Amino acid sequence: MSVKVGVVGSGSWGTALAIMLSKKGYAVNLWSWLKEESLRLAETRENLEFLPGIVIPSNVTCTSDMGECIDDVDVIVTAVPSHAVRATTENMKQYVKDGQVIVNVSKGLEESSLLRLSEVINDVIPHAKVVALSGPSHAEEVARDIPTTCVAASKHRDAAEFIQDVFMNPKFRVYTNPDIVGVELGGALKNVIALAAGICDGLSFGDNTKAALMTRGIAEIARLGVAMGAKLESFAGLSGIGDLIVTCTSMHSRNRRAGILIGQGKTLEQALKEVHMVVEGVNTTRAAYKLALKNNVEMPIVNEAYCVLFENKNPKAAVVDLMMRSKTHEMEEVVMNNYNW
Incomplete structure (x- = not known):
């Protein structure tokens, strides 16, 4: 060719x-x-x-x-x-x-x-x-x-x-x-979760924390994606869970690196200056926060990331607020409707 x-x-x-x-x-x-x-x-x-x-x-x-x-x-x-x-x-x-x-x-x-x-x-x-x-x-x-x-x-x-x-x-x-809607949203929104994953690393939390964050993170991404017309299956694919895994776990990830610095106590401005590359997750956090409100979709991790980045919320307080949210079931409503409990 x-x-x-x-x-x-x-x-x-x-x-x-x-x-x-x-x-x-x-x-x-x-x-x-x-x-x-x-x-x-x-x-x-x-x-x-x-x-x-x-x-x-x-x-x-x-x-x-x-x-x-x-x-x-x-x-x-x-x-x-x-x-x-x-x-x-x-x-x-x-x-x-x-x-x-x-x-x-x-x-x-x-x-x-x-x-x-x-x-x-x-x-x-x-x-x-x-x-x-x-x-x-x-x-x-x-x-x-x-x-x-x-x-x-x-x-x-x-x-x-x-x-x-x-x-x-x-x-x-x-x-x-x-499904270009799902592929693009998965690729964009995983950067928000990667920032949060980096913050957890900067706070010296463990593998349990990151696994929970990534799992609940892909649930949030899929919830918003489906509300915007994406196919649920796309978020189980390469641009969904695949990209999320690599961006949340690799030191090549500038989003994770910026999150680590913020978790260690640096300001957003200091973290961005030290990474010295475009950190897409920052602007995407603002956009995702607005999209969640616009589409009436619950995205607690995105909400806490927004508060940490732009409202000076203490990252440890954000984690506590995530952990102490109201009790709920794990499966999405669309899935739960297929269960006969």
Whole structure:
């Protein structure tokens, strides 16, 4: 297969995917929003800030010119922070042509509109076929050819299957899923739970605590997802429980690292400065809090995370309040209705 790819965003994930796709023999363009950064990547053939020690192959063209990056490619990969998706898409739209597939690999929500990121892209470019690529996939491991599995989700089956073919290789397996709502929400909301998991680690709590937090966390994510039109099964998949596991347990996870620092007593601002990378879970916590209210969905972990991050609540008090909530049953109402107790 002869494919041209434009990767918009030269952070860790964008660079890792550019490297991976170039190893399949594709011509890949890698866009940086700063000219100085694109020149540095072209000269050093290494992303020293995010992926030190990983060589950027010669068939990756580094550029800060959006037209040069995406004008004549078959696949456009958007790999910018969630808060920059709309502005970046506005920059892209004059170059996007019919037939090009846009693959969004960012995980988050637009806080101002509460839209999913594929909705943001389609809001700017209505005719675009958008695929969400999500799952347990740390850039640091993908760049080093460590086996990884993701899911390509889209309303357009042909686009999802095309991206499956483009991305799959012996070290990167891709499944397809028509439920883009569930896949995007799972990928975004797990960052909130990962922040909470990090806070628990920073408080020196144990494996029992984290297991409970992750289990109840996926229940909250699924509850909101179903209320927003997602399929329940998606949250048991790669972009649901799969991504939740890796983000809550790995030190590659910037959300978990930020949570650890907050649990150790640092302010949100101090934690973000020390992590020195975009921590998507922070803005997503605000968005999730608003979505829970909008959809009348109970999300106690999200609520406590919001209070810790933005209302200066003591993390230990938040844990006590979670533990002492009113008694209830474990199963969701939709499941309980199938029991004859």
